[in-house]
Amino acid sequence: MAPPARYCVPGERLCSTEEATAGSGTYTRHGFIFSSLAGCLERKKEDNEVEVYKSFRPSDIVLAKVISLGDAQSNYLLSTAENELGVVVARSEAGVQMVPISWCEMQCPRTHTKEFRKVARVQPQFLQT
Amino acid sequence: MPLDHRRLRGPEESQPPTLWAATAAEDDEEEGAGAAPRDPCALRPLFARAGLLSQAQGSAYVELGSGTKVLCAAWGPREAAEPGPGRLLCEFRRAPFAGRGARGRPGAAAEREAEREAAAALREALEPAVRLGRYPRARLAVSALLLQDGGSALAAAVSAAALALADAGVEMYDLAVGCALSRPPAPAASWMLQPAEPEERRAAARLTLALLPALNQVSAVLGGGRGGPPEDWAQALRLGLDGCHRQYPVLRQSLLRAAQRRDAAAAATTAASATSA
Numbered sequence: 001m002a003p004p005a006r007y008c009v010p011g012e013r014l015c016s017t018e019e020a021t022a023g024s025g026t027y028t029r030h031g032f033i034f035s036s037l038a039g040c041l042e043r044k045k046e047d048n049e050v051e052v053y054k055s056f057r058p059s060d061i062v063l064a065k066v067i068s069l070g071d072a073q074s075n076y077l078l079s080t081a082e083n084e085l086g087v088v089v090a091r092s093e094a095g096v097q098m099v100p101i102s103w104c105e106m107q108c109p110r111t112h113t114k115e116f117r118k119v120a121r122v123q124p125q126f127l128q129t
Numbered sequence: 130m131p132l133d134h135r136r137l138r139g140p141e142e143s144q145p146p147t148l149w150a151a152t153a154a155e156d157d158e159e160e161g162a163g164a165a166p167r168d169p170c171a172l173r174p175l176f177a178r179a180g181l182l183s184q185a186q187g188s189a190y191v192e193l194g195s196g197t198k199v200l201c202a203a204w205g206p207r208e209a210a211e212p213g214p215g216r217l218l219c220e221f222r223r224a225p226f227a228g229r230g231a232r233g234r235p236g237a238a239a240e241r242e243a244e245r246e247a248a249a250a251l252r253e254a255l256e257p258a259v260r261l262g263r264y265p266r267a268r269l270a271v272s273a274l275l276l277q278d279g280g281s282a283l284a285a286a287v288s289a290a291a292l293a294l295a296d297a298g299v300e301m302y303d304l305a306v307g308c309a310l311s312r313p314p315a316p317a318a319s320w321m322l323q324p325a326e327p328e329e330r331r332a333a334a335r336l337t338l339a340l341l342p343a344l345n346q347v348s349a350v351l352g353g354g355r356g357g358p359p360e361d362w363a364q365a366l367r368l369g370l371d372g373c374h375r376q377y378p379v380l381r382q383s384l385l386r387a388a389q390r391r392d393a394a395a396a397a398t399t400a401a402s403a404t405s406a
Contacts, residue, residue, distance in 0.1 A: 069266045
């Protein structure tokens with residue numbers, strides 16, 4: 001089904017900076033990308049650029065992961081760069097709670113307008129039914 | 130006398146175990162008295178396994194053929210109050226049963242001093258390998274426990290600590306591999322890789338190297354003694370680096386296997402929760 005997963009260890013040279021850009025868990029040195037973590041290598045083919053307005057809006061409820069405790073300004077750094085992270089609850093411009101229809105769109109049940117959000121695929125163990 | 134049912138009573142006749150252990154002591158004496166010298170470049174068999182403790186975020190166990198066994202656990206990152214880049218806290222402990230023969234007074238200052246020195250050496254060897262810049266204001270803790278000392282204990286501890294940190298998911302530039310060397314007191318003796326405990330005790334000079342193999346950078350050179358001319362020390366360094374490079378594939382394989390086991394376990398638990406939910 002899926003191709004066999006490639007595992008790597010810290011310090012393993014993955015590829016050159018021309019073939020890909022360094023994502024999370026990697027570092028670049030001498031024009032090559034090295035792995036920083038031990039685990040499964042994931043190659044993301046989609047566009048690296050993220051438009052924030054298409055991902056979140058003010059007063060969205062978001063599930064994010066703390067990736068760093070921040071610098072001297074004591075700001076926490078959060079990340080939503082996984083399938084399980086992103087917008088959980090959002091209200092449309094009409095003020096009604098929207099229903100997710102794909103990983104990047106949500107629809108308002110009253111006006112049927114679609115809005116772009118980065119929707120979280122919440123794991124079933126966290127859903128209360 | 131009334132029978133005490135809570136105790137397990139041993140056999141009526143018993144003999145001291147040292148009757149059978151006497152042969153091992155004689156072997157040591159024969160080795161020291163000039164038996165055939167072993168190949169100085171021979172590496173002892175190395176066993177490494179990562180991801181075995183459930184209480185710690187990352188763990189590793191390294192065992193050398195000479196009998197050295199080190200268990201290491203790593204935690205991190207935890208929030209710390211002091212500003213600046215992340216800090217690596219290392220701890221090295223010898224189990225009370227680690228050495229052969231009787232210990233000096235347990236808990237003596239000399240023992241604690243040696244443990245503190247070893248912890249500082251561990252920190253020196255591991256700090257260049259960990260990406261501390263990615264964990265500002267955080268504290269990473271590494272604790273190494275020496276279960277049995279068969280020589281080259283610090284080198285094994287360095288390898289185990291690096292494996293444990295990588296297993297804990299801490300971002301690192303590379304794995305740190307440790308290798309120990311020693312030189313016997315004979316006048317024209319050559320350096321040997323990974324000395325056993327009696328060789329290390331009688332050595333005139335000892336050296337422990339820590340190398341980052343993929344980046345080919347040495348992170349720590351520890352030790353000293355009465356050696357020969359400087360070329361001998363350079364030769365020893367080269368021998369030690371070669372030893373580190375040869376050990377690296379085993380450590381890398383153990384880390385890959387641990388990552389695969391962890392992923393398989395995570396997939397199994399999500400599958401189980403999906404079917405039950």
